[in-house]
Amino acid sequence: MQNITFNRRTFASLAALGAAAVAVPALRAQPKLEKSKIAIAVGGKAAFYYLPLTISEQLGYFKAEGLDVEISDFSGGARALQAVVGGSADVCSGAFEHTINLQSKNQFFQAFVLQGRAPQIALGISTKAMPNYKTLADLKGKKIGVSAPGSSTNMVANLVLSRAGLKASDVSYIGVGTAAGALAALRSGQIDAMSNTDPVMTMLEQKGDVKIVSDTRTLKGTLDVFGGSMPAACLYASTEFIQKNPNTCQALANAIVHGLKWLQTAGPSDIIKTVPESYLLGDRALYLASFNKVREAIALDGLVPDDGPKTALKALASFDNTVKADKIDLAKTYTNEFARRAKEKFKA
Structure with a gap:
């Protein structure tokens, strides 16, 4: 009888040890990616707005997560959005407010990691074309350059003009x-x-080519224009894609948050060494002056701030009649689940 008890005990102990030995590597191993080859669409990759994406790409953070990422660069966010909606890209690196615009058209997309906590967009008047400019009302009938019609640069211009009593149809937008x-x-x-x-x-401002009349490149400027924190660049994808590929989305969020963490301590020379030469637009000093101006607008940990989506919805609804605030479910426009895990992983 004693032997049997001893054997049973030994067997139970060995079985427990065996299970633990199997469990440890499983805990440490990276979860299997549902999709390792990912197409990301972005509108204007060289802009500081998307610097975290470039940093994560250039420093190999996507590769470190087991991802093979192909980034397609478009003229503006609206074009990148079309690529994702049309299915030629899996994920968009774009403006948060696109998730609201899409939901107003009954298309459900979710932001899952934040890159920017301020839009970093400035509205400037040409000192050559409009030397006698006095107020925003002077822009009636004028041509305003934006990255691409329908992009966040267009949205900020619409918002600023609407506060001066001008409608989008009062000006011409040119990409x-x-x-x-x-x-x-x-x-x-x-x-x-x-x-x-x-x-x-910043390049136009420093050379005296423009007079800045509205500025969201700083947190204070963003508060002045939007009245609250305004989530900007993020990675977003269709809700269906996120549900089907949670491990892949986690890997993408990890890579971006890793990049955000690096950016917190990076010096100007680190940035110059990391971004492609063409991003400098032929002027290193001005590029760095621009970076110092927008540095605080870069997200710290990838989390969408609680009040941010509300600010974005209020801004859009104020000038776009197709966006009905009471019909938008903001909880469906973003998730902080992936960024929270990435923040823990990298102590961002």
Whole structure:
């Protein structure tokens, strides 16, 4: 009898030890990715607005998560959004408010990691085309450059103009991209004003080409324009994609939060060494001046702030009649579940 008890006990102990030995590697192993090859669409990758995406790509953080990421760059966020809605890209690196716009059209997309906590968009008046500019009302009938019609640069311009009593139809919007083409469009007189991101706006400002009349490149400026915190660049995908590929979305969030953590302590020379040379637009000093201006607008930990979606909805509904605030379920526009895990992993 004693032997049997001893054997049973020994067997139970050995079985428990065996189970523990199997469990430990399972806990440490990365969960299997449902999809390792991912297509990301972005509108204006060279802009500081998307710097966390570039950093995560250039430093190999996507690869470290087992991802093979292909990034397609479009002229503006609205074009990148079309790629994701049309199915030629899996994920969009774009403006948070697109998730609200899409829901108003009965299409459900969710942001799952934040890259920017301020839109980093400035509206500037051409000093050459409008030397006698006094108020925003002077823009009636004028041509305003934006990265692409329907993009966040367009949205910020609409919001600022609406507060001055102007409708979107009172001006003409022209897509000029977010790089050298935007500089050329303003300097050659093709447009009278421009709503765009950095480094373009700082370059124009420092050379005296524009007079800045509205600025969301800082947290204070964002508060002045929007009246609250305004989530900006993020990774978003269809709710269906996120539900089917949770481990893949976690890996993407991890890579971005890893990049955000690196950016918290990166010096100007680190940035210069990491981004592609073409991003500098031929002027290192001005590029770095721009970076210092927008640095605080970069997200810290990938989490969408609690009050942010409300601010975004209020802003959109104030000038876009197709967005009905009472019909939008903000809880469906974002999830912090992936960013929270990534924040814990990297202590961001």
